[in-house]
Amino acid sequence: MDLYEHQARELFADHGILVPRAEVTDSSQEARVIARRLGGRVVVKAQVKTGGRGKAGGVKLAADPAAAELTARQILGMDIKGHTVGKVMLAEPVDIEAEFYVSYVLDRAAGRFLAIASAEGGMEIEEVAATRPEAVARVPVDPAEGVTSAKAAEIAEAAGLPPATVDVLVRLWEVLLREDAVLVEVNPLVRTAQGQILALDGKVTLDDNARFRQTRWGAEAAEHGDQLEAAAAAKGLNYVKLDGEVGIIGNGAGLVMSTLDVVAGCGARPANFLDIGGGASAQIMADGLSVILSDPAVKSVFVNVFGGITACDAVADGIVQALDTVRLTKPLVVRLDGNNAARGRAILDGRRHPLVQQVTTMDGAARRAAQLADAG
Template structure:
């Protein structure tokens, strides 16, 4: 379960990690009240569970209460990569003297924990690793010993962080293990001119299987695509590309993502409708994908087994009927094979929807979807 920034910072405070003073607002007037209470220049930050807020205009500086109200009015309701901002975090602006990166995560490939710490913060860690690999310390963490004071000092030293950051690294580890987290990330972790170490941002993913051990508040409802998909029981993950992908079975969907990438395009999502998906599930999935403003084309790749291709085709037709003119906005490439494939192709052919193109092979369908996305 991904937390919003303000929820992550509440956990940080519980474990003695300093964060900027602030509050959460759901209306512009509330943002003004929080800024007035803080009595300082503030930053208004969209609360969405996805990165890229700054680039999308979801983080705005405000010198005072009136400006905070104005900026909150601009940010509230903003759609950021399919996630709508229903709340903003208004917090005191904190000037960094230096910015760092710190994260703990579960390394599934190694079956262990991994610490990633860098003296370069405020940018994507992938970019830092590519341009300055020596500036990133990647250190496996023994789950039996964890990160004690000595290990935290070693992490800080290896990454080029000041000694005073070691205490915060130790406390971040406590967040990781005591809150049953899968990821704890701070970018940037800053040092102020006075030498204070402050978590200027926060990202925490909790292990839902351990929820019974905690009193963590559930994330408030939102209109984000992943939230909407979850409410419909769909296995959906938002990605950064332009080709929407639907498949039945996680293995087939993963293969489809690879084929789309091989065709020169980036997938916009992972969506597995499952092995026994009904026409309604197909319709729900397609509606979610076509609601994503990043999607330029859609690839439906289904191999009929338990899932019958005629049910999939009926779901596609039902979804497009439901969407009306919205269903004409993006081309949909369909590849059906396996159980009742001929019947499914016939249903789509008879419907003759102008957005639908049928292609018999997975490679051919991916190439067409990639080309349509590039030309959109």
């Protein structure tokens, strides 16, 4: 799970990394009050889980509390690369003398971490990395040894960072280690005119395998775009939100993946997908359908099940019972194949729900779901 900038900032501060004073709000009126508290002049920053906010107009300096309110009103609700801005962070403006880039990232292929650092940080870091890769140092970090002062000095030296950054590099490793992160990134890490080293932006990706002990983010994870994913996860379902209009439910990761391809091949775009795994009880079907149907982008739903250990008649029973508890608002196309397919189809036919149709082939069912989404 990615954290918001304001959450990353909180973790940095907890581990002794200096950050500008800042507060978060979802209201432009409150932004004015916060700006006054922070001394008047503030940087208004969109809180979305994507980079490049500055270039997209999501990071703006406001000269006084009234300007902060106006700027917050502009930024709240803004769309940045498909992410709607629900909150802004107001931060004290910092007198920047130099901008650096530092990150630690898990290098799965090499089985270790990689420190990436550059003395030319800031909004153009991608450009720097692409055109002058020698300006970006890459130093392997052994996970067992971690980033000691000596290692941090080696990283700073390789990237041409001032010695004052060594302490921050050690503390940033502590963030990664103690908070179960697989990525921590500070861009920019700045040196102020007064010679302080401050983290002005932060990205942290937590290791989802350690989610059971990341209790701190439980409620936050359910916010904004993650709401449906969190609801699904709470029910033990694997749900992923996409950009299209056909909702997809399938059993097993492989079948779900090929269902996405087949739907895309019919000229429609998957709205999401949900893997119900091996089980397809009435409860799982009801949970799955209610998650999929609460996505307003969904125009039709394609349930694609290949009966194996879970037989199709059990799946059909599950769908029929789910139809008693979930109000179906969109057409549902069901394709049942494999173990006990004929009995499953008969059970669904017997239910005679006006919004449920069956198609026996995967391609045919995908085409139908695509047509219905197009018409809906």
